[in-house]
Amino acid sequence: MVDKVIIDDQEVQLTADLFEPIPAQTGDNEAITRPSMTFWQDARKRLFKNPGAVVGLIILVSIVLMAIFAPMFSKFDYKSQNIRHVKVPPKMPIVSALGVMNGKDSKGVDVYAEKNIDETYLFGTDSLGRDIWTRVWTGARVSLFIAVLAAIFDLIIGVSYGGISAYYGGRVDIIMQRIMEVITGIPSLVVVTLFIMVFNPGIVSIALAMAVSGWTGMARVVRSHVLRLKNQEFILASKTLGSSDIRLILKHLFPNVIGPIVVMIMFTLPSAIFYEAFLSFIGLGLQPPDASLGVLINEGFQALQNYPYMMFIPSTVVCLLIFSLNLLADGLRDAVDPKMRNQ
Structure with missing residues (x-):
């Protein structure tokens, strides 16, 4: 038993009067200082603390509501022409x-x-006397529908392809990644343009054209996360207990990559809206008298010098849509990132 210690190069004898007993503190030692929340509850809380994300969400919800209800309550049809009320x-x-x-x-x-x-x-009104209010919100509805449809295709193809490639690995992963590299090497705009030129322009053909090359980014993200997760202890333990591949993917892997998947979808939507507007603007998208934001911008561009409002109004709606989706996607990315929890 040690009864002496060295302090400042001097030997000091340990005695009882050098020590003072301190009573044990049993008050708040075991108290939970942070409320218990699930992953998505915590992500939602941090999302609504982000001012940019809240502003983006408000703008997006406002545009979606207008796209749904404004044409329904308007007394003008988006195709109806009135030559007396031209421009x-x-x-x-x-x-x-x-x-x-x-x-x-x-x-x-x-x-x-x-x-x-x-x-x-x-x-x-436009050059044919059609109500631009109804046409803008009908066009916003069409553009949003095409974007959502493209995001669904992106989700289904990208998640399946990336998950299978990473989970089985080996030769399967090598072959699937070489195929994806070939697809990625072709510019997406060229693929979309050729696809629409072969098929008749329309909502489904535009969405399918975007789905042909738009899923590669989602597949890469899913593959990287599955590669990181598949050799962790809880996956190995589930394999040891006899879980099937389907159960491992759906029960353990997919819930752990749902956050990055949601973020990628949010970034896919503005990209799809931009592509639709661009294709319709150059005449490869929807054709008049059908309305989309790209069609309206193309029609307004032809009368830009004398009637700038015909182009300015739909262009503003496109900018607000893309701006709000990017703000919301940035906020959602920070909300689902555990590294940003204390920032």
């Missing part, structure tokens, strides 16, 4: 007080009074 400027009751969207043309003439127009066109 009528937009007129909004509240905004018109600021001197913009007041129903006057570039020369300051009140077109509504000049043509004796009783109806109010909030976004004006």
Whole structure:
């Protein structure tokens, strides 16, 4: 038993008066200082603490609601033509007080009074007298539907391909990755353009064209996460207990990669909206009189000098859609990343 210690090069005798007993603290030692939450509850909490993500979510929900309900409650059809009301400027009751969207043309003439127009066109009319308000929100509905359809194809193909390649590994992984490298080596815009030129332009053909080359990014992300997870202890333990491959993939691997999958889907949506608008703008997407945001931008571009509102309004909706989706995707990426939990 040690009864002496060296302090400052001096030998000191240990005695009882050098020690002071401290009572045990049994109060809050075992108290839980942080509420118990699941992974998605914690991700949702951190998502709503991100101002950018909240702003993006508000803009996105507003556009989606307008795309769903605005055409339903409008008295004008997106295909209906009225030659008497050709190229009528937009007129909004509240905004018109600021001197913009007041129903006057570039020369300051009140077109509504000049043509004796009783109806109010909030976004004006196009060169065929069609209501741009209804056409914009119908086009937003179509663009969102194409984006969601492309994301579904991306999810199904990318997750399946990347998961199978990583899980079985070996020769299967080598062959599947070489095939994906060949597909990735071809520019996606070329693939999409050729696909639409072969098939008739439409909603399904555009979504399928995007799905041909758009799934490779999702497959890479899923493959990297499955490679990291498949040799961990809980997977090996489940294999030892006799779990089948299907059970391992669905029960253990897939729930652990759902976060990155959701983030990739959120980044796929704005990309799909941009591709649809671009293809329709160059004439390879939907064709008039069908409405999409790209079709409306193309029609407005032809009358840009004299009637800029025809292009400015649908372009603004496209920008807001892409902007809101990117903000939400950035916030969601940070929310599902455990490394960002304390930041």
